Amino acid sequence: xxxxxxxxxxxxKWSEDWVPIKNIMNGMIQLENGEYVTGIKVAPRNIxxxxxxxxxxxxxxxxxxxxxxxxxxxxxxxxxxxxIQVYLSQLQILFNxxxxxxTRKLIMQDISKANxxxxxxxxxxxxxxxxxxxxxxxxxxxxxxxxxxSNLANCGLNSQQTSNNDLRVILDNFFNGGVSxxxxxxxxxx
Numbered sequence: 483x484x485x486x487x488x489x490x491x492x493x494x495k496w497s498e499d500w501v502p503i504k505n506i507m508n509g510m511i512q513l514e515n516g517e518y519v520t521g522i523k524v525a526p527r528n529i530x531x532x533x534x535x536x537x538x539x540x541x542x543x544x545x546x547x548x549x550x551x552x553x554x555x556x557x558x559x560x561x562x563x564x565x566i567q568v569y570l571s572q573l574q575i576l577f578n579x580x581x582x583x584x585t586r587k588l589i590m591q592d593i594s595k596a597n598x599x600x601x602x603x604x605x606x607x608x609x610x611x612x613x614x615x616x617x618x619x620x621x622x623x624x625x626x627x628x629x630x631x632s633n634l635a636n637c638g639l640n641s642q643q644t645s646n647n648d649l650r651v652i653l654d655n656f657f658n659g660g661v662s663x664x665x666x667x668x669x670x671x672x
Contacts, residue, residue, distance in 0.1 A: 501657075506650065509643045510623070513616075520623060521555070521614035522630045523648050525640040543637040550633060553626070555615045560655045561607035570596050612644060612652065 505512040510520040529537045573596065577589040599606050613630060617623050627643050634641045 503653075506646050509645050509649070511649055511653075517616050517618050518620075518623060519614055519616050519649075520627070521612055521644050522627060522634070522641040523644050524611040524613065524634060526609065526611060527639055540638055547633045547637055550629075553615060553617075555613055558612040558614060558652055560610050560612065560652050562610055562651050564606045564608050566596055566600060566606055570600075610648070610651070612648070613641075614644070614652075 502514040503511055504514045510518040512518055529540050532540070570593065573589055573593050577586055577593065580586045580589060615626060617626065631641050631643075
């Protein structure tokens with residue numbers, strides 16, 4: 483006798499069998515029930531370096547922005563691992579081309595600092611911010627994306643639709659503590 487889908491999921495050791503993801507495409511997660519999860523990635527901005535009136539204005543605009551969202555949404559903060567090898571290579575080139583000893587000393591200090599960050603005790607990450615929502619209708623999705631991007635621009639924040647890679651980073655953070663996978667071979671503890 484064949485087992486039902488729910489029985490197979492309960493017996494499965496693979497996390498992806500429990501998650502209703504059908505596909506990731508066009509900056510959207512397609513779910514098995516026909517809904518899509520998508521949203522925007524918000525570029526970080528340190529408002530605490532602004533003067534107090536500008537900072538207060540940004541906070542006020544963000545309050546108004548959140549009050550205009552009339553549907554369920556999720557605020558996600560995800561850390562994305564950063565590879566600083568390119569930066570280290572550029573520093574090495576600068577060091578090799580530097581003529582002045584004091585300049586070489588400063589560049590060497592930066593190289594030492596970058597090497598320290600690459601050691602096992604440090605985890606070099608970029609923190610990324612997302613606003614996600616779930617919807618079935620493509621025209622509603624496009625309208626919401628446009629409104630989110632426009633309204634955040636009014637707050638002085640840059641944003642764009644999530645990419646496939648962004649959505650994979652979010653899923654990796656959720657399921658694997660930020661370790662990148664291909665969503666195969668994730669085993670639950672027995």
